[in-house]
Amino acid sequence: MTSKTRIPIKLQINGHRHELEVEPRVTLLDALRDHLGLTGTKKGCDQGQCGACTVHIDGQRVLACLTLAAQAEGRAIRSIEGLADGDGTLHAVQAAFLEQDAFQCGYCTPGQIMSAVACIREGHAGSDDEIREYMAGNLCRCGAYPHIVAAVRQAALEIASSTETAS
Amino acid sequence: MRDFSYLRADSIDAARQAAALPGAMLLAGGTTLIDLAKCGVTEPETVVDITHLKGLDGITVDDRGATIGSLARMSSVADHADVKSRFPAVSEALWQAASAQLRNMATIGGNLMQRTRCPYFRDPANFPACNKRTPGSGCSAIGGVTRGHAVLGTSEACIATYPGDLATALVAFDAIVHLGDRQVAVDDFFLLPGATPDKEHAIAPGEMITAISILASAAARRSTYLKVRDRQSYEFAAASAAVGIEFEADGRTIRDLRVALGGVGTKPWRARAVEEALKGKLLEPDTVRRASQLAIEGAVDHGANHYKIELAPRVVARAILKMGETA
Ligand SMILES: Cc1cc2nc3c(=O)[nH]c(=O)nc-3n(C[C@H](O)[C@H](O)[C@H](O)COP(=O)(O)OP(=O)(O)OC[C@H]3O[C@@H](n4cnc5c(N)ncnc54)[C@H](O)[C@@H]3O)c2cc1C
Ligand code: SF4
Ligand code: FES
Ligand code: FES
Numbered sequence: 001m002t003s004k005t006r007i008p009i010k011l012q013i014n015g016h017r018h019e020l021e022v023e024p025r026v027t028l029l030d031a032l033r034d035h036l037g038l039t040g041t042k043k044g045c046d047q048g049q050c051g052a053c054t055v056h057i058d059g060q061r062v063l064a065c066l067t068l069a070a071q072a073e074g075r076a077i078r079s080i081e082g083l084a085d086g087d088g089t090l091h092a093v094q095a096a097f098l099e100q101d102a103f104q105c106g107y108c109t110p111g112q113i114m115s116a117v118a119c120i121r122e123g124h125a126g127s128d129d130e131i132r133e134y135m136a137g138n139l140c141r142c143g144a145y146p147h148i149v150a151a152v153r154q155a156a157l158e159i160a161s162s163t164e165t166a167s
Numbered sequence: 168m169r170d171f172s173y174l175r176a177d178s179i180d181a182a183r184q185a186a187a188l189p190g191a192m193l194l195a196g197g198t199t200l201i202d203l204a205k206c207g208v209t210e211p212e213t214v215v216d217i218t219h220l221k222g223l224d225g226i227t228v229d230d231r232g233a234t235i236g237s238l239a240r241m242s243s244v245a246d247h248a249d250v251k252s253r254f255p256a257v258s259e260a261l262w263q264a265a266s267a268q269l270r271n272m273a274t275i276g277g278n279l280m281q282r283t284r285c286p287y288f289r290d291p292a293n294f295p296a297c298n299k300r301t302p303g304s305g306c307s308a309i310g311g312v313t314r315g316h317a318v319l320g321t322s323e324a325c326i327a328t329y330p331g332d333l334a335t336a337l338v339a340f341d342a343i344v345h346l347g348d349r350q351v352a353v354d355d356f357f358l359l360p361g362a363t364p365d366k367e368h369a370i371a372p373g374e375m376i377t378a379i380s381i382l383a384s385a386a387a388r389r390s391t392y393l394k395v396r397d398r399q400s401y402e403f404a405a406a407s408a409a410v411g412i413e414f415e416a417d418g419r420t421i422r423d424l425r426v427a428l429g430g431v432g433t434k435p436w437r438a439r440a441v442e443e444a445l446k447g448k449l450l451e452p453d454t455v456r457r458a459s460q461l462a463i464e465g466a467v468d469h470g471a472n473h474y475k476i477e478l479a480p481r482v483v484a485r486a487i488l489k490m491g492e493t494a
Contacts, residue, residue: 007173023170024170024171024172024173024214025168025169025170025171025204027201046205047202047205048198048201048202048269051266051268054268060242060271061267061268061271062268062271062272063198063268063269063272066196066197066198066201066202066272067197067201067272068173068194068197068201068214068216070173070175070216071194071197071216071218074219115267115268118267119267122267124267132400133400134267135267136266136267136400136401137265137266137267137268137269137401138266
């Protein structure tokens with residue numbers, strides 16, 4: 001096994017700057033969890049198939065397990081830890097997941113929530129069918145899907161009405 | 168995953184030069200490369216990150232056609248208003264592929280270069296024999312579980328399916344792959360396995376896909392991508408068809424037709440025999456169904472994938488008839 005030297009990288013995560021030294025092969029997922037102690041982002045398959053590791057890079061939902069940490073340098077990264085307001089007020093999607101009981105074991109939930117926030121922002125939460133299609137990248141082994149769809153639907157409506165009153 | 172050096176390219180030339188060195192590989196969205204590195208299938212010495220390059224993610228669509236930069240993300244192309252209206256099959260092939268997260272990461276250049284999902288290819292620890300991975304080592308799939316394997320374009324060396332959706336739509340509309348100044352028709356860009364299944368693309372070390380382009384046509388404007396799979400979403404095609412159609416002024420006689428198949432061939436599969444059989448004919452269900460059988464001319468199954476030979480012509484016929492309904 002060739003061992004390559006560690007490289008210094010700077011990451012912008014939830015508005016904070018972090019400097020770390022990692023092997024080039026370290027994924028953003030391992031950097032978050034093992035190097036920075038941000039364990040809210042989950043490792044399910046580590047293979048791009050389950051969506052448990054979903055985070056936002058420059059506002060887009062992506063999979064942290066197939067993104068190299070080094071690749072994310074210079075980008076704005078947001079993980080589940082950065083979703084609630086500074087005062088602890090939950091994001092509308094987080095609140096809707098609680099209200100709709102949209103989880104059982106909870107392991108897929110951070111990924112579901114990060115994916116749902118982006119799904120709504122992309123305008124892909126217009127109907128239950130559309131929510132199912134555009135949330136298909138997030139698997140739930142507990143099968144909480146009907147409640148997840150209900151939570152996304154509720155949050156999408158709330159976000160739509162709050163932006164209407166705001167504007 | 169074996170470790171590698173990381174190099175961030177700051178220009179196309181630098182990327183090409185770095186990628187020409189032994190053991191170096193371009194890194195775009197990473198959804199194929201990092202996945203396969205974790206499986207132990209690819210073991211790059213150096214990854215050359217091209218995602219920080221500027222100016223390669225443009226999408227321009229006008230009356231002449233579309234040009235899409237190689238770093239454009241699958242999601243941006245799928246959602247592009249002019250791609251949707253002038254090349255619906257391209258948009259549909261993209262949004263029905265992978266998941267929203269993967270489409271935000273994956274680039275058009277990387278997408279064309281994606282590797283087969285053959286489970287034996289992806290598992291070197293348990294299946295050392297794979298001619299695509301290790302030329303001359305044999306093929307673990309032949310005589311194994313072949314449900315997902317190809318029925319068209321196979322060889323004695325390899326029966327792996329080309330899994331991509333986008334390329335299927337691109338071969339239907341004669342897209343061009345731009346490797347800097349060199350241009351290759353997309354149909355020629357993908358190679359048949361023959362005796363050398365390790366050689367998949369007409370691209371040399373040090374070359375890089377910079378863009379793809381597609382000429383505008385009436386058939387491309389009235390087109391669709393129909394994907395049939397084991398589950399409704401987030402799955403590779405069991406069989407798929409990209410179809411584009413242009414009618415004569417009577418609205419019923421077929422003037423131009425484009426048909427390509429996905430999920431059944433070792434490369435994206437243009438079905439010219441179906442096109443020729445139907446040009447000049449009236450679009451009628453029986454005629455269409457009969458002609459669609461020509462899509463699987465020469466097909467060979469390996470047991471469990473026999474259903475693809477039945478399925479593919481039905482998918483083609485359904486897609487053509489669907490386009491007729493909107494006439
Ligand atoms: C779980 C899962 C499900 C999927 N489902 C589907 C599906 O249903 N349909 C489908 O079509 N695809 C599917 N895919 C495949 C996905 O579309 C590809 O992995 C993706 O398009 C590859 O693009 P990338 O930018 O991530 O490429 P990378 O992984 O970065 O690169 C792939 C290869 O291309 C080379 N490369 C990258 N850019 C260039 C360039 N500009 N010029 C030359 N070489 C280059 C790299 O060196 C590498 O060898 C799926 C993938 C996963 C992980
Ligand atoms: S079908 Fe091709 S890719 Fe799969 S094991 Fe055989 S040689 Fe390898
Ligand atoms: S852990 Fe990243 S997709 Fe499963
Ligand atoms: S709640 Fe258990 S995996 Fe989704």
